[in-house]
Amino acid sequence: MMKMGVHTLATIAILALASSLTYASDPSPLQDFCVATNDPALFVNGMFCSDPMLATADDFFFHGLNIPRSTANSLGSNVTLLDVTKIAGLNTLGVSLARIDFAPYGLNPPHTHPRATEILVVVEGIIYVGFVSSNSNPTNRLFTKLLYPGDVFVFPQGLIHFQFNVANTTGVTFSGLGSQNPGLIVIANNVFGSTPPISPDVLTKAFKLDKNVIEFLQKEFYTAT
Template identity: 65%
Template sequence: MKMSAHILLLVLLSFTSSLTYAFDPSPLQDICVADLDSHVFVNGHVCKDPKLAKANDFFFKGLDKPGNTMNKVGSNVTQVTVAQIAGLNTLGISLVRIDFAPNGQNPPHTHPRATEILTVIEGTLFVGFVTSNQNNNRLISKVLHKGDVFVFPIGLIHFQVNIGHSNAVAIAGLSSQNPGVITIANAVFGSKPPISDDILAKAFQVDKKVIDHLQAQF
């Protein structure tokens, strides 16, 4: 009986340990500047020789510049991921600036590889995320003002909307060097090739003409 209990404990510990490393792995060296020109495919990026690292590998300029919000959704996301700072490779962190026109929104989306922590720099935002089916798809939302901070858990659908009368700006940190983004409307209605309108009409419980109209927007 004791032996069975010990085996069960070891299994549980190994399972918990594997969960700990489910996201960006911890670095095994001081630096691993991404070789963005390498044609070798690995989980992340191949490292340059550390002796060739330079200050610009860890530097990005221009996050003070407003993004262009003249688009359909009225927002712009300026990314600072491993694609912009090669020195972020293996460090498990990145950053974005989000600009909002009045009434602009960062539409419902997910980051498959990162939790996001957002700080409002200017303006007033209405933000929220939706829990999984397991937790009844509960909407957790709040109005944020300058200096407020809000967290969006990894993988959950979330959004931000500028409810003020002037432009708004937020800065967000993400727990991955390459968090990825899946914008829900784009993915569902703008996939290539498109998802069958029969499937989407049944999923959304609407007429196929509605689906055809939505797909035409993307």
């Protein structure tokens, strides 16, 4: 496994965030900053600003992204997302950052970010990545690449994509995302694990599978709330 220092990780994270500014899609701020605050009584497209005179350096700070996360799960991966809920100072700035840890042969399954383009850099592992275009021209085209440490890949906003560590060692990647709240739709979880469940008749016809298979998948992905 490749050894990395804190300074190396910090540099990579900064580069990923800086690169993501190019693809930022959230509304541009009209002030220097707008540190997020929670108000359960009201809803806005984003988050309310706290008094800028009360802002501190800690509103723009997160500690510990160099620490490996547990990958002891069925997929063998763990995503640490630093969005506006983790760093309040990201509010209105149009960026966030993610670290993904992979076990050997770990998978970050097909998913989309409805509000963000993602730019990923590999630090450890050999990561097979890909995304699928929409049903416009070219129709459902798969773009894939095998990435090694130091390689970078871009996933366009809203398109289904995945990352798979094909090495027998652990993997680490960092991603800059062009939104303070990029959103996440994990395809299998959302389709087969919705609450309440989508009618098996709908999924049977959509996926051209036997109804028993659909019902089995719904049981596998269902999570009680």
